[in-house]
Amino acid sequence: MFFHIILERNLQLHPRYFGPHLRDKLVSKLIHDVEGTCSGRHGFVVAVTAVENIGKGLIRDGTGYVTFPVKYQCVVFRPFKGEILESVVTMVNKMGFFAEAGPVQIFVSNHLIPDDMAFQAGDVPCYETSDGSVRIQKDSEVRLKIVGTRVDATEIFCIGTIKDDFLGLTGDPGGAA
Amino acid sequence: MSTEPFRRLVKLVARAFYDEEIPAKGPNRSKSDKSDNRGIAIVILDALTRRQWVKEEDLARDLKLHPKQLRRTLRVLEEExxxxxxxxxxxxxxxxAYNAAIAATSDGKPGEQEKEEKQKVHTHSYCCLDYAQVYDVVRYRIHRAKKKIKDELEDRNTVQEYVCPNPSCGSRYSALDALQLVNPFDQNFHCERCDSELVAESDKLAAVELADGDGDDNARRRQREKLRELLEKMEIQLKPLMEQLARVKDLTPPDYGTFTQWEKKAIASGRIVSSNGEVPELKVAHGQGPTGTPMPFLGETKVEVALAGAEDSKEHIKEEVAATAKVLPPWMIRQGMNVPTSYSDGRHEVKTEEGLGLANSTALDVKPVEDKEAIEQKLKEEYYKAYYAALLQRQQEAAQVHTVATVVTDEQVTTHGQEIATSDRQVGMKSKRDEREEEEEEVEWEDASVSGGLHAVNEDATEGGLLEEQTAVEPGVGDEGDDEEIDWEDG
Structure with missing residues (x-):
């Protein structure tokens, strides 16, 4: 799920940037530092939308670096248990398959894959129904439901299932492209 | 309240869950203990259903078990x-005191000899079945078992676990660790410690070997079949138990309280028994009391409705007896009526043999009839009279009897209300009218069972009364009626 929230961060800036474009430099550094990171508490920071406030800089003794407290608005993505996501398969093995929904990695183990789909080893490993009508392989688009999340301080990992109504293959590899 | 369904429940539970060898749990397990205790739990539980609180030594002696063995099993059952x-x-x-309590609850069986003569303090342990707890525990147990199988069957939100097949490692991982486990070269899961390939965990009920890679799916299918079979089997085998649970659902479980409470109560009730000397009848009387002594007379019959009013009904009966004994009009007394003694005898017979329901119903109906009699009687009377007139025309053969009867009713109208109801009925043919009356009475008392019992009694009465009339008119018509019954019902 996506949220638009206000976060705060202390940015350290090298003294060489002190000058007319200090503010621009701060914002670009903020974006560079923050976007794409993950905190267990808020989820993945997808984009910084605005900088609310930049506080007074504090010169660190000894180094000359200056610390600015920066308040900024950003969009975060936080997966929850029970949430339904569309994802792209990244890897298939006999234990199941991995998929990505944006920044989050999801593993679907083979007992959370419908029983009529069987693992087919070979050049392109895949899960396939016996009549071949549905085939999940690398780069397939899959709609799945999150059944478990593992949230660390800097990382979120999910377990998904496609064993439910309206879940499973939504697009073949390259079909959407 | 009847203990019988609960006893049956315990017996079923014992046979369903404890017919195997009971493994000693916890730190008490001793390796030297090789004794076969298979089935002992059944024996003990069965024995406990026949007892209330019991001293474990006595139980051991009764069951011819070693006390230690008994205690070990009891400890397991206590944990359960x-x-x-x-x-x-x-x-x-x-x-x-305990012996007195035992004597009081075990049908007058003489208390056992006291072995300890010394004034020493001994530690005795006592045990008792906790029926309410048993009911809950069993339901929970079945629920858990079913849930486990069903969850596994549907794979509902289960996080797959993986285990390292290397016996020296044996690490376990869950699917949440999958990202770290993936080996970039063969894309399979590898143990972080020993780098051997992990296998899907199979500590599930239906264990399968998932060692070979391509037999994986067949194995899963087989596993599901196994699970389904297991669930079906469980349903079938636990069916009697489930039925018993359903039966017991709305009953109040027998509660013997803590040991001290029970002892006090048992002794108290025991005193009453010994002072009165009428053991079996008092058993009935105190059966629904707080002591909860078993009532062998009642068995599994649905007596709850009758029992609700049983206590006051007895009082009513006594009042009634006294009242009728007083007001017995002289014209009622005929030859061969040994009135005072037959009253009490008849009363006892009804109470003990025909059961509480009947006695209760008479008592219940007698009172309110008197209350409302004045209002309704006149209406009924007129109706009946008109009806008899019509009936009399139709029935030529029985004309003789009817005339006599109507005369009697006219006499009775002024004296006593109850007699009118009964004698009215004895006169009329019971074809339509009884049905109608039944309806009326059901409306009045709002209790089907009571009115049913009432009818049983009243019909007895009418038959008896009819017989009397007939014998008065033409002697030797029939002798089916019990003399005593006739007497007290008419009174």
């Missing part, structure tokens, strides 16, 4: 929450 146990440090005096 089926049995409550209490330890008491007590002197011989306290032991005597």
């Amino acid at each position: 929450q089926l049995v409550v146990r209490e330890d008491h440090r007590e002197t011989v005096k306290a032991a005597k």
Whole structure:
């Protein structure tokens, strides 16, 4: 799920940037530092939308670096248990398959894959129904439901299932492209 | 309240869950213990259903078991929450109290000899079945078992676990660790410690070997079949138990309280028994009391409705007896009526043999009839008279009897209300009119069972009364009616 929230961060800036474009430099550094990171508490920071406030800089003794407290608005993505996501398969093995929904990695183990789909080893490993009508392989688009999340301080990992109504293959590899 | 369904429940539980060898749990397990205790739990539980609180030594002696063996099994049963146990440090005096309690609850069986003559303090443990707890525990157990199988069957939100097949490692991982486990070269899961390939965990009920890679799916399918079979089997095998649980659902479980409470109550009720000397009848009387002594007379019959009013009904009956004995009009007394003695005899017969329901119904109907009699009687009377007139025309053969009867009713109208109801009925043919009356009475008392019982009694009465009339007119028509019954019902 996506949220638009206000976060705060202390940015350290090298003294060489002190000058007319200090503010621009701060914002670009903020974006560079923050976007794409993950905190267990808020989820993945997808984009910084605005900088609310930049506080007074504090010169660190000894180094000359200056610390600015920066308040900024950003969009975060936080997966929850029970949430339904569309994802792209990244890897298939006999234990199941991995998929990505944006920044989050999801593993679907083979007992959370419908029983009529069987693992087919070979050049392109895949899960396939016996009549071949549905085939999940690398780069397939899959709609799945999150059944478990593992949230660390800097990382979120999910377990998904496609064993439910309206879940499973939504697009073949390259079909959407 | 009947203990019987609960006893049956315990017996079923014993046979369903404890017919195998009971493994000693916890730190008490001793390796030297090789004794076969298969089935002992059944024996013990069965024995406990026949007892209330019982001293474990006595139980061991009765079952011819070694006390240690018994205690070991009881401890397991206690852990399973089926049995409550209490330890008491007590002197011989306290032991005597227990013996008195036992004597009071075990149908006058003489208390056992006291072995301990010394004034020493002994620690005795007592045990008892906790029926309410048993009911809950069993339901929970079945629920858990079913849930486990069903969850596994549907793979509902289960997080797959993986285990390292290397016996020296044996690490376990869950699917949440999958990202770290993936080996970039063969894309399979590898143990972080020993780098051997992990296998899907299969500590599930239906264990399968998932060692070979391509037999994986077949194995899963087989596993599901197994699970489904397992669930079906469980449903079938536990069916009697489930039925019994359903039967017991709305009954109040027998509660013997803690040991001290029980002892006090048992002794108290025992005193009453010994003072009165009428053991079996008092058993009935105190059956629904707080002591909860078993009532062999009642068995599994649905007596709850009758029992609700049983206590006051008895009082009513007594009042009624007294009242009728007083007001018995002189014209009622005929030859061969040994009135005063036959009353009490008949009363006892009804109470003990025909059961509480009948006695209760008579008592219940007698009172309110008198209350409302004045209002309704006139209406009924007129109706009946008109009806008899019509009936009399139709029935030529029985004309003789009817005329006599109507005369009698006219007499009775002024004297006593109850007689009118009964004698009215004895006169009329019971074809349509009884049905109508039944409806009326059901409306009045709003209790089907009571009115049913009432009818049984009243019909007895009418038959008896009819017989009397007939014998008065033409003697030797029939002798089916019990003399005593006739007497008290007419009164």
